[in-house]
Amino acid sequence: MTQGDQRVLAKAALLHDIGKLVYRANQLSGTHSQRGAEFLKPFLGDTDSGRELLRCVRYHHGRELDKAKLEKDDLAYIVYEADNIASGVDRRTLEEGGEGTFDKEMPLYSVFSAFGGSAQAPFGKYHLRGLNEEDRFNYPLQESIKASSDTYARLVQILKENFQRKPLPLMSCNEVLRIYEDVTSFVPSSTNTGELADISLYMHSKVTAAVATCMAAYFADQGRADYKSACFDKNKEFRQEEAFLLVSGDLSGIQDFIYTIPTKGALKSLRGRSFYLEILMENIIDGLLQDAGLSRINLLYSGGGHFYALLPNTEAARASVAKQQQAVNAWLLSHVGTRIYLAAGMAPCTAAELLQSDSQGSVFARASQSVGKDKIQRYDAEMLSALFDERSGINAVHDATRECAICHTSTADLEPYGDSDMDQEACPMCAGLYRLGHMLVSYVDTCFVIAKKTHYKEPSGMPIYNWGDKASVYVVPVKELTAFAKDHDILRLYGKNKAVTGELVNQRLWVADYVCRDEQRQVMDFSQLADLSADAEGKGIHRLAVLRADVDNLGAAFISGFISDEEKNRSHYATLSRYSDLSRALSLFFKTAVNKLAKGELRGQGTYLQQPFSIWQEKEAQPRAAEPLPVK
Known part of the structure; x- marks a missing residue:
């Protein structure tokens, strides 16, 4: 073929x-x-x-x-x-x-209707409509919908x-x-x-x-x-042949990487580091699928530094996964050291296991076990030898007397970190992550571009993994994309929240990018947000409140979330499409609904209107003095 x-x-x-x-x-x-x-x-x-x-x-x-x-x-x-x-x-x-x-x-019913193994009544239903990020969020409702x-x-x-x-x-x-x-x-x-x-x-x-x-x-x-x-x-x-290969990938070390930040400029640093890991993972996924001759059609789920993809169970596909993983981790070692590692696992499976089968959950379990084993045995003998060789390329880049003010690694190259008033110097990686965070909050209509420079310009991108060549990720305003293309060789392009059409567009990425701005439309940092907790005269406790919303045991949901307790047909609701729709519903909420909630947009489709909560009994929803930051 x-x-x-x-x-x-x-x-x-x-x-x-x-x-x-x-x-x-x-x-x-x-x-x-x-x-x-x-x-x-x-x-x-x-x-x-x-x-x-x-x-x-x-x-x-x-x-x-x-x-x-x-x-x-x-x-x-x-x-x-x-x-x-x-x-x-x-x-x-x-x-x-x-x-x-x-x-x-x-109408379409909420996928949570059957979560837990039995259909729950009454069902939440969606209004029939297209997917438009600028429109009201389409919450599942209890009302009658046709x-x-x-x-x-x-x-x-x-x-x-x-x-x-x-x-x-x-x-x-x-x-x-x-x-x-x-x-x-x-x-x-x-x-x-x-x-x-x-x-x-x-x-x-x-x-x-x-x-x-x-x-x-x-x-x-x-x-x-x-x-x-x-x-x-x-x-x-x-259906009894092991024709399929469920591939699972997971980035380890996310928390430490994200929270290696100074107090000043923390907001942009957090945004840059969190998004960088997300775009890095998406780029890795696309490289893997492209090498296997596939597209994002074969991606079942990605989010929180984790992904599932369905590949053919062939020697070429298995070799491609192993080759890509080794190349990614070699690149990570040379750029961020041992802080980040891509663990990968594979589980061969049959169509019978994917097709409404009691053993379907075991496929995800086997993939997860394979990932867990890989985390214990991180590097092969060649990589370990390079790690312990002070003359290797991995260690040579750290052989210097100057220290990064952010991650405290030694480097021969330091550059100004953050805004002009921060008076700090950092390694190119930390400085670039701050610039990435600054670009994310500075523009609304942007796209994310993986590209190579065709000639030298001032650094504005972040180095990112690209099989066989050097590349950087850039946050580019849509209106400047044509000019950008004149100075760069575009390898891959992602739209942010909005649809972008073109041969190089891989997919839209949903990003929780709401920011709180002051009267001059400047992005407020955490210290300024803390000041807002005081009254108009500045009296009161200047502190931030943190609300953490996380989804626990998502792996368990993939293993047994739709397995019924009915003895006659335990796997009635356990279909691959249903698991995929579940993960997508969660992603849409945490990437798009959170944006709208932070803006104070509490009205959904139809009659849905959530009453705003306020200790001061505000009657109308107002934009929040809040910053939605992904927690991995």
Whole structure:
């Protein structure tokens, strides 16, 4: 299978249920499979790859696939079986828009409805809408909510406009993923009245595409091209093969790295250090997926210095993980020493374990155990030899008499740290982290760019890992991106909270970037925030209050969060899509809802309005004198 075929398969699997939007918008005719193919046809052109994609969408249900009499190597067979694995049911007969009991007006339910193993009533429900960071936060509500065909029609129109702006075949998989996220995040995957509609169409489609690309790579590695036999005629036999590889990664040493800061300028230092670890991890993930020939479609979860990704269980994929991990840790040793370490673990698994199985939780448990073992055995013999050799490249950079005022490591190079009034000198790493924090709080509309300089300029970026070459991360105002590109070779680009379209865009990163500003619109530091606790005359205790909100035992949630106590069907709710939607719901709250809460925006979609709390009984919500800082 070529890279082109792999991209066609990824897009086809991601868009396989697009006809559900068209069906619920009362547009076109036929089943949702037929409507989806009809909708996409004008945007693909009359090419072999376009026709292949349309067949995947048109025949992703068993009954129609059986009648189609396709060639045995048609990608539609892979999409069909990937859909089964992602949804936890066999899609041979039941299809929305065909026979069965479906309710077009059914909204998306909160994924927490089934958390703990049994459906809890009453369910929290979401308003049907696109994903817009500037709009009110879409909290799940207890009230009666219905999804209208008019709203579905608006979502379909957004897809049309995007596909007309840039032909679908020319879009990268990451671009299609970002567009689909914008449109289908609050769309239920299924409106079958006999099922719990708590899985979003976005996440189901994303997991389907991840499974499909892994299957294709696994078959290619074995030289198998009879997809009909493996995915349709004898799919139960295939489900017992260890075709998948759950990869888990974790950055160790986060707390010490983040809180190595001085008192003065602490806010910008914390922001810079916390965000740097986040962008470092995202860049590592993208490097790993790119090396494996995959996209962010295969990323199941990332946050808090941790990630899960689904890869094919091939020798090439396993070697890629090991190679990338070794390269990352070698880079970390040379730039931050032993303070930060990337631990990685792998767990081979079968489709049966991913497909509604009692053993599904054990897959995550095995990956976690593998990560734990790796943390105990951090470095190989070559790295350990370099660590204890005073003449090695790792130790040579520390061979000097000057000490960084922040991290206290010895270095031959010191530069001014912080603002002009701070009168401190620091190593390039600490000084750069402060600059990064300053850029984060200084601009609103920015994007994050991984790039190489094409000629020398004053330092404004932070060194960051990039396989085989030097690179830095930059915080660039969107309006300055064109000028920036003239002086830099852009390798990777991320949008902050807002959608950014382009070939180099990997994904949007959600960032809690609210800051409190004074009357001159300058960002207030912690000492100024502490002063606000006094009265107008400055009387009172000048102190900060700290509210820490953390999610404990997230690993345990991935292992057993949806395992039911019902003896007959303990894994009824334990699907890969549901676990992925759970982690995404948590990320959206801590990265976007927190921004709005800090701003005093307490009204959500519909009738949701949280009454503000204040010891002074303020009647209206006001912007908070607060700084939301991620706690890893």
